[in-house]
Amino acid sequence: MEEVFHLDDQLLKQELCKAMKELYSEKILTDIGGNLSFRSVDDPDTFWITPSGLKKDLVEPKDLIQMTLDGKVVEEHSIYSPSVEWPMHLRVYQEDEDFRFIIHSHAPLATAVSILEDPPEFQPFTAELAFLVPEIVIVPYQRSGSKELGEAVAEALWDSQILILQNHGVISISEESFQRASIKTRALEEYLQLYLNAKQFQGKLRRFPDWD
Amino acid sequence: MTEDYIESVNKLRENFLTEKSQKVFRKWNKVMSFEFSDIGKTYHFKIENGTPNEIVEGEPEKSDVKITTDSETWVGVMSGEIGGMKAYTSKKLKVKGSMPDLLKLQKLMK
Numbered sequence: 001m002e003e004v005f006h007l008d009d010q011l012l013k014q015e016l017c018k019a020m021k022e023l024y025s026e027k028i029l030t031d032i033g034g035n036l037s038f039r040s041v042d043d044p045d046t047f048w049i050t051p052s053g054l055k056k057d058l059v060e061p062k063d064l065i066q067m068t069l070d071g072k073v074v075e076e077h078s079i080y081s082p083s084v085e086w087p088m089h090l091r092v093y094q095e096d097e098d099f100r101f102i103i104h105s106h107a108p109l110a111t112a113v114s115i116l117e118d119p120p121e122f123q124p125f126t127a128e129l130a131f132l133v134p135e136i137v138i139v140p141y142q143r144s145g146s147k148e149l150g151e152a153v154a155e156a157l158w159d160s161q162i163l164i165l166q167n168h169g170v171i172s173i174s175e176e177s178f179q180r181a182s183i184k185t186r187a188l189e190e191y192l193q194l195y196l197n198a199k200q201f202q203g204k205l206r207r208f209p210d211w212d
Numbered sequence: 213m214t215e216d217y218i219e220s221v222n223k224l225r226e227n228f229l230t231e232k233s234q235k236v237f238r239k240w241n242k243v244m245s246f247e248f249s250d251i252g253k254t255y256h257f258k259i260e261n262g263t264p265n266e267i268v269e270g271e272p273e274k275s276d277v278k279i280t281t282d283s284e285t286w287v288g289v290m291s292g293e294i295g296g297m298k299a300y301t302s303k304k305l306k307v308k309g310s311m312p313d314l315l316k317l318q319k320l321m322k
Contacts (some may be wrong), residue, residue, distance in 0.1 A: 096232065124311075134312045158235040212310045 011040045013061035016048070019178040023105060028185060031055055033106030033169060035083035036178070039093055045069050047093050051080030069094055072120050084145040092157065092173055099157075103181040104113075106169040109192035114138065114157040114164050124208040125194055132187035133162055141166040162188055178203025217283040218267065221246050221255055226265045236316060237262035239281040242276035260279040277309035277317065281306035289321065296321045 016036050024027040036058060037049035048064045050056075065082040071090055073082060083089075085104055092099050107117040113119050119138065124130035137160040142149035153171060156163050161173040162184040172189065174181035198205055222245075228237055236259060245256035256272040258265045279286075285304045288294035296318075299305035307314060 098232075130311060131315070136317055158238065210311060 007041055009040050009048065009079060010061065012038050012041065013048060015066055015139045015178050016050070016064065017059055017061055018101065019182050020050065020059055022058050023103070023182060023185070025121045026186075028107045028189070029056045030106050033111075035085050035104050035114065037083075037086075037089040037102045038178070039097075039100040040066065044097065047089065049082045049086055049089055051078070052083050054080060085149075086169070087145060087147050088150045088153055091147070091154045092171075095154045095157065095206070098175045101174040101176070101178050101181045103178065103185055104169060105172070105185055107185055107189050109189050109196070110164050110170045111168070113192060114166050114168055114170075119187050119194075122191070122195060124211050125191070125198075125205070126208060127210065129187055129191045129194070130208050130211060133160070133191050134162045136164065136188070136191075137162075138164045138166055141168070144168060164188075216287045217248060218255065221257075221267055223290050224320055225257055225267060228259060228262065228264045234262050236319070242313070243272045244277045245272050245275040245276060246286070247271075247278065247280040248283045248286065249280060250284070256303050270302070275308075277306055277307065279305065280283065281305040282286055 016038060020029065020034075020036055023034070028034070034192045037047050039045045040048060046066050046068050048066050051060055051063050051065055054063060063078075063080060065078055065080060067082060067086060067090065068074060071087070088104070089102050089112065113136075122136045124134070137156050138168055139149075139152045139156045142152050149165070153163060153165070157173055163171050165171060170185060172181040172185045173190075174184070195205075214268070214288065227233060237259065240259050240262050242259050244258055245254055247254045253269065254269050254271045255269050257267045258272075281289075281299070281304060285294060285299050289299050289305060291297050294304075300307065309317075310318065
């Protein structure tokens, strides 16, 4: 008998942990930086988020915390608290029901850009990177974990679903999968690495010809 | 057929008016034009801060996004009978515009 593939929260929890371990091993997530969440498919009025204070590569599906879209923890008996960035995740899910996967990271190059007083104007260089990161958008600084940060992200995500957070890190949002959100995060890093590499040759950078 | 292809332009125009599109295109101040090569007619509409104006017959002074196709293909694409990408790769539909604009517009061509 043919087995029917069924997407449920248990499977997505495993996907989250897998993505988290991969990004941690790539140093895109650090011991102190980054958190992931997804909108529940079993109960779309809730989302699952990683806990606060647990080393990123040790997070297991049982450690995830379910929250409602009005910001309450569903089961209070967890030994962990939700990531302090839960208001930002919550605000994204409130903004549109199609937003389903979030990766907040401290990707090194993007985080370096986030602390520049006067960041350069980045141009698209290659087709693949331009497609994944059409625009580098930097969200003005708001305190980590604040509602205001969530509001600033909700405003900017209609311009780009991969955003640099000033003096903080990166948020990548996907309607499709953790894999897609991870790919966009890596593409942003690749984009910035390419920029740095090209700058070492000290020539004028050539904008991607098919862009305009 | 005349009404069909104009209706299909209007369908795209109305897709700008959904709550989600209004957020996505809120910074758009652009002109879209549609040239139907089989009947030799062009229509266009202006988008101001994401909100489209009425459809006007004729070539605009300047077009940010220009779609050139035949009326039958256009009706097929906008009704979902013909895939937009298939029409594009088979050169039945040509699009001129910047890549960021076209990437954004993809979502409305359904």
